[in-house]
Amino acid sequence: MDLYALGRISWWESQCYYHALAELGREGLVLCSPDESYVCLGIHDDLSQEIDIDYCQAHDINLLRRKIGGGVVLLDENQFFYQVVLKRSNKMIPMHKELLFEKMLQPAIQVYEKLGMQTKWKAPADLVCNGRKCSGNGAGEIGDCVALSGNVLLNFDYTCMARVLKSPNIKYTELLEESMHHNMCTVAEYQYEPVPHDLVMDWFCEAFEQIFEELQPAIIDDKLKQQIILSRKALTAPDWLKKPGRRNTNRKVKISEGVYLHHLKNESEYMFLTRDELIKEFYFLRQGEIYRDSTYECKPYKNLKL
Amino acid sequence: MKINNYEFPDDLLYNKESYWLRRIGNRVQVGLSDYGQREIGDVLYLELGKEGQTIQQGEEFGSIEAGKWVGSLQAPISGTIAVINEELLVNPKPINENSYKNGWLYEIDMADNTQLNDMMDAEKYSRWVEKQVWLEAQEGEKHE
Numbered sequence: 001m002d003l004y005a006l007g008r009i010s011w012w013e014s015q016c017y018y019h020a021l022a023e024l025g026r027e028g029l030v031l032c033s034p035d036e037s038y039v040c041l042g043i044h045d046d047l048s049q050e051i052d053i054d055y056c057q058a059h060d061i062n063l064l065r066r067k068i069g070g071g072v073v074l075l076d077e078n079q080f081f082y083q084v085v086l087k088r089s090n091k092m093i094p095m096h097k098e099l100l101f102e103k104m105l106q107p108a109i110q111v112y113e114k115l116g117m118q119t120k121w122k123a124p125a126d127l128v129c130n131g132r133k134c135s136g137n138g139a140g141e142i143g144d145c146v147a148l149s150g151n152v153l154l155n156f157d158y159t160c161m162a163r164v165l166k167s168p169n170i171k172y173t174e175l176l177e178e179s180m181h182h183n184m185c186t187v188a189e190y191q192y193e194p195v196p197h198d199l200v201m202d203w204f205c206e207a208f209e210q211i212f213e214e215l216q217p218a219i220i221d222d223k224l225k226q227q228i229i230l231s232r233k234a235l236t237a238p239d240w241l242k243k244p245g246r247r248n249t250n251r252k253v254k255i256s257e258g259v260y261l262h263h264l265k266n267e268s269e270y271m272f273l274t275r276d277e278l279i280k281e282f283y284f285l286r287q288g289e290i291y292r293d294s295t296y297e298c299k300p301y302k303n304l305k306l
Numbered sequence: 307m308k309i310n311n312y313e314f315p316d317d318l319l320y321n322k323e324s325y326w327l328r329r330i331g332n333r334v335q336v337g338l339s340d341y342g343q344r345e346i347g348d349v350l351y352l353e354l355g356k357e358g359q360t361i362q363q364g365e366e367f368g369s370i371e372a373g374k375w376v377g378s379l380q381a382p383i384s385g386t387i388a389v390i391n392e393e394l395l396v397n398p399k400p401i402n403e404n405s406y407k408n409g410w411l412y413e414i415d416m417a418d419n420t421q422l423n424d425m426m427d428a429e430k431y432s433r434w435v436e437k438q439v440w441l442e443a444q445e446g447e448k449h450e
Contacts, residue, residue: 042371042376043369043371043376044350044351044353044369044371044376067376068376069371069373069374069375069376070374094442094445095345095438095441095442095445096345096442097345097346097347097372097373097375097377098347098373098375099445100375101373101374123373124347124373124374124375125373125374125375137374138374138375138376139374139375139376140371140375140376140377141376141377141378245351246350246351
């Protein structure tokens with residue numbers, strides 16, 4: 001397996017390398033980190049529904065839409081990415097696609113263990129530590145290949161993530177941030193000192209060698225360099241970014257697998273957090289303040305009538 | 307026909323990409339078989355191509371997202387897309403809950419109806435599915 005141990009690279013390269021490899025029909029393992037923040041949309045996310053574009057522009061946060069699944073993510077220099085590209089004909093790809101995640105996330109589980117975090121795979125594509133999400137992953141078909149991309153959260157800017165997401169009101173943004181703190185975790189919570197990226201890189205190489213046996217450092221030839229530039233153009237093109245996607249009647253943000261923060265407005269305004277379709281926290285908004293109401297909690301949200 | 311808890315109506319044709327086809331004159335209605343929808347998982351979103359679009363047999367078009375996986379749709383037959391099931395663009399659940407009725411994906415006016423000879427009937431398809439299930443079980447044992 002060709003190894004692209006790239007280390008710190010530009011924000012757009014951190015998505016474009018694996019897209020370019022897939023489009024060229026080349027298998028590879030990419031390990032890298034971006035040099036600055038950017039918002040990365042999943043292929044079917046709706047930009048106008050999901051993102052506060054004004055906030056992103058005011059804070060120089062770049063936007064990119066990838067060609068694989070998963071939701072909107074804020075990616076930055078405090079994350080480490082592992083990206084696997086395989087030809088569709090590769091027998092390592094199981095028939096049941098969920099098993100691909102289970103297999104390819106084992107290295108991340110091993111790296112987290114070295115960082116003092118006992119994590120496990122939560123289907124379809126999350127890693128969780130003590131019930132809190134510590135890694136997001138997505139995959140899909142690109143050209144003749146399959147690509148899987150995931151991250152290790154060395155640290156995370158919850159405030160910025162909550163602000164880049166489009167919000168019906170400031171209290172929803174605050175609840176978003178709070179919910180992310182409760183349902184996600186990072187390596188920084190488990191380590192006293194920042195973890196060197198080189199060390200994470202070495203651990204990933206060791207772990208992926210167990211899957212691919214041999215990792216050979218790859219040469220970045222001119223064809224790949226050209227394709228990366230083409231990928232950048234394609235993945236940041238205005239029409240591609242604005243492509244309509246999945247829309248919800250009411251605002252709903254996924255915090256982690258099975259956990260959502262909802263907003264509903266009729267004569268009054270409500271916000272509620274659900275876990276596995278049960279209402280866990282319920283709030284109503286009155287004169288700019290939120291009040292919790294336990295009447296609706298621990299009930300299925302599909303039966304909610306307001 | 308029912309096999310391993312999968313249902314395959316006898317009046318439909320099937321292919322190895324697990325699409326079903328229902329012939330309506332020179333038009334064919336296409337959907338995902340019971341096996342196909344279970345393999346892919348809960349469908350979250352899809353893009354179905356456009357009415358009037360010409361597609362070739364085996365051509366990839368549109369996309370379908372389930373879990374965190376995105377794949378392409380594959381045309382089982384050549385022709386022109388006549389109708390897409392627009393309800394699925396808003397609510398794709400019928401693909402999983404009612405794959406043979408409300409879960410139909412699109413209808414296509416066939417360019418070459420002899421391509422239907424490439425399809426399997428319910429009995430042949432159910433035997434093919436049995437083999438896939440066996441292979442998946444072997445794969446599962448290898449992982450343990």
